[in-house]
Amino acid sequence: MKKRVSGIGALVLVLGLVVMTNGCSLFGDKFVAIGKKLFDYRCADCHGESGKGDGFNAKNLDFEPRDLTDSEERVLGDLTNEEIFNTLSRNIKDEDASVVPFMPTFKNTLAEAEIWAIIAYVRTLHPNNAPKIELTPEMKRKRPRFPRIRKVDIDPEIMKSKEHIENGQSLFEETYGCLTCHNIGGEGGRIGPKLDRAGFRSNADWLYRWIKNPQAIEPRTKMPNLGLTDEDAMDVVAYLKTLQAPRGPDLPAK
Ligand code: HEC
Numbered sequence: 390m391k392k393r394v395s396g397i398g399a400l401v402l403v404l405g406l407v408v409m410t411n412g413c414s415l416f417g418d419k420f421v422a423i424g425k426k427l428f429d430y431r432c433a434d435c436h437g438e439s440g441k442g443d444g445f446n447a448k449n450l451d452f453e454p455r456d457l458t459d460s461e462e463r464v465l466g467d468l469t470n471e472e473i474f475n476t477l478s479r480n481i482k483d484e485d486a487s488v489v490p491f492m493p494t495f496k497n498t499l500a501e502a503e504i505w506a507i508i509a510y511v512r513t514l515h516p517n518n519a520p521k522i523e524l525t526p527e528m529k530r531k532r533p534r535f536p537r538i539r540k541v542d543i544d545p546e547i548m549k550s551k552e553h554i555e556n557g558q559s560l561f562e563e564t565y566g567c568l569t570c571h572n573i574g575g576e577g578g579r580i581g582p583k584l585d586r587a588g589f590r591s592n593a594d595w596l597y598r599w600i601k602n603p604q605a606i607e608p609r610t611k612m613p614n615l616g617l618t619d620e621d622a623m624d625v626v627a628y629l630k631t632l633q634a635p636r637g638p639d640l641p642a643k
């Protein structure tokens with residue numbers, strides 16, 4: 390069962406309260422509470438509800454999700470608020486983004502203020518001397534929005550090209566870390582559905598629209614918008630279309 394969260398609704402409510410009462414102390418705790426809700430929905434599958442790195446999906450990953458409580462070594466405690474923000478809100482294709490290769494970015498999915506709320510909550514999980522995070526007027530409160538994709542030109546040559554398909558596979562497995570949430574041939578995460586038969590299930594046009602901007606199709610989906618370029622999205626679609634595993638007894642039913 391999918392859990393739904395209405396973090397933005399809660400945020401709007403709190404903003405209203407703050408404007409009405411101008412009460413900052415009340416507000417501080419609410420900001421953390423919003424962060425916790427968002428964390429439970431967006432992060433806990435991997436990092437665990439306690440933040441210890443023991444979410445249900447952790448055992449499916451080659452990389453251990455960071456223990457955000459610093460129970461064994463001090464890592465988070467040494468990061469600045471801005472460093473954590475930059476991790477959660479990075480461009481996957483930036484060079485220094487590979488510091489955290491197998492963790493999604495939330496830059497294109499969550500509002501800046503929501504990311505700060507998550508960090509305010511994460512700061513309660515480990516000892517640190519970082520400045521307290523409070524909502525400021527500069528933080529953007531709207532989630533990012535992208536122009537609707539009206540027409541998708543699927544090039545049949547790209548769909549057949551070995552080179553593009555292989556590139557799509559490497560983008561899927563490595564660059565964008567799709568495999569940390571999706572399982573193919575028994576490998577990978579379990580947050581999203583298995584994609585062994587994605588090539589049968591969906592047409593190329595739909596796949597392209599979905600991976601470019603899942604929130605445009607299903608606003609509350611847990612799948613983040615990972616910021617795929619047009620070319621990368623096309624190659625990933627070419628790869629996904631090759632996934633046509635037979636329905637067999639060895640494949641657990643979806
Ligand atoms: C699909 C699994 C997954 C999800 C979802 C996920 N993470 Fe991570 N996260 C990881 C992994 C794996 C690492 C370790 C990466 C590494 O060490 O290179 C990590 C590392 C981190 C780090 C340490 C970064 C550093 O500089 O060492 C922070 C902070 C973090 N995650 C916070 C979050 C927050 C907050 C969320 C939710 C908004 C989240 N993560 C969602 C898998 C995930």
Ligand code: HEC
Nearest residue numbers: 493565566567570580581582587600610611612613615625
């Ligand atoms: C944080 C986890 C996460 C990451 C990372 C992720 N996905 Fe997803 N994906 C999901 C979830 C959850 C769904 C189910 C959609 C829903 O109903 O909300 C999904 C759905 C899909 C579907 C539709 C499957 C179907 O049968 O309906 C495709 C295709 C897909 N993802 C491809 C990708 C690709 C390609 C990437 C990398 C660019 C990716 N996903 C990254 C979580 C993730």
